[in-house]
Amino acid sequence: GSRVMDEINQVMAMIDAAAGSASTYSESLSNASDRLTQAKDRNALRSIVESLVATANEMQVNNRSLEERLNASKEEINQLQEHLATVRSESLTDPLTSLSNRKHFDERLAHCIAEAAERGESLSLVMADIDHFKAFNDTWGHLTGDQVLRLVAMSLRQNVKGQDITARFGGEEFAVILPNTALRSALTVADHIRRAVMSKELMKRSTGQNLGRVTISLGVAAAHKGDTSQSLIARADACLYAAKRNGRNRVLCETDPEAANTADTKVA
Numbered sequence: 001g002s003r004v005m006d007e008i009n010q011v012m013a014m015i016d017a018a019a020g021s022a023s024t025y026s027e028s029l030s031n032a033s034d035r036l037t038q039a040k041d042r043n044a045l046r047s048i049v050e051s052l053v054a055t056a057n058e059m060q061v062n063n064r065s066l067e068e069r070l071n072a073s074k075e076e077i078n079q080l081q082e083h084l085a086t087v088r089s090e091s092l093t094d095p096l097t098s099l100s101n102r103k104h105f106d107e108r109l110a111h112c113i114a115e116a117a118e119r120g121e122s123l124s125l126v127m128a129d130i131d132h133f134k135a136f137n138d139t140w141g142h143l144t145g146d147q148v149l150r151l152v153a154m155s156l157r158q159n160v161k162g163q164d165i166t167a168r169f170g171g172e173e174f175a176v177i178l179p180n181t182a183l184r185s186a187l188t189v190a191d192h193i194r195r196a197v198m199s200k201e202l203m204k205r206s207t208g209q210n211l212g213r214v215t216i217s218l219g220v221a222a223a224h225k226g227d228t229s230q231s232l233i234a235r236a237d238a239c240l241y242a243a244k245r246n247g248r249n250r251v252l253c254e255t256d257p258e259a260a261n262t263a264d265t266k267v268a
Contacts, residue, residue: 097153105167123223124186133172155196215249
């Protein structure tokens with residue numbers, strides 16, 4: 001950002017210099033016009049014309065130099081803007097899974113809740129957590145644990161639409177924001193994700209050993225009037241842990257009887 005501002009300041013300085021040159025050139029033309037009216041012989045006319053030609057050539061050189069410098073600055077600013085866009089994208093992306101990170105999730109959820117309320121549209125939130133992840137991680141190691149996280153992230157991406165936002169909420173927990181999606185449709189999306197994760201066999205890359213299948217539990221909640229990000233997350237999270245308490249590898253929503261007990265006890 002500092003480099004962009006430096007380039008802009010340099011461009012402004014160049015424009016100021018060009019404006020000064022144009023003003024000087026205008027004065028030279030005005031003076032030449034006065035001198036022409038007072039010229040009395042051929043030599044005086046020649047001197048005035050030669051002066052005008054020299055001034056015009058100097059102005060042409062200055063303009064060419066200014067054009068080159070402006071083009072170079074434009075290219076530099078474009079490159080810096082692209083770099084800034086990349087940096088911003090990286091700052092909002094989880095490096096392991098390439099999903100949105102918690103910061104981006106929080107920003108988008110708050111925006112989606114406000115937009116849904118303004119437009120009178122549906123909005124649903126899916127919270128997902130890998131079953132027995134800690135035991136899996138302790139048994140097979142962190143590198144294999146990372147592979148599991150990437151597998152779940154891939155399943156999320158493959159089962160959402162373009163407007164939906166997938167995020168790594170933290171640790172082994174994930175979230176999906178579903179704009180303009182009612183609870184019933186959100187349940188369908190969540191179950192597709194659950195089935196996609198369960199269908200994949202995990203292989204240990206270093207040995208080729210089959211490590212079996214991974215499962216996830218999911219909770220789904222729909223936005224209500226007056227909801228905040230915190231209240232919507234809390235309801236979806238409660239459904240998620242109700243799913244874990246009731247056997248794991250399942251999807252529960254806030255209207256399911258099993259989710260009525262919203263105790264804070266969390267299950268791995």
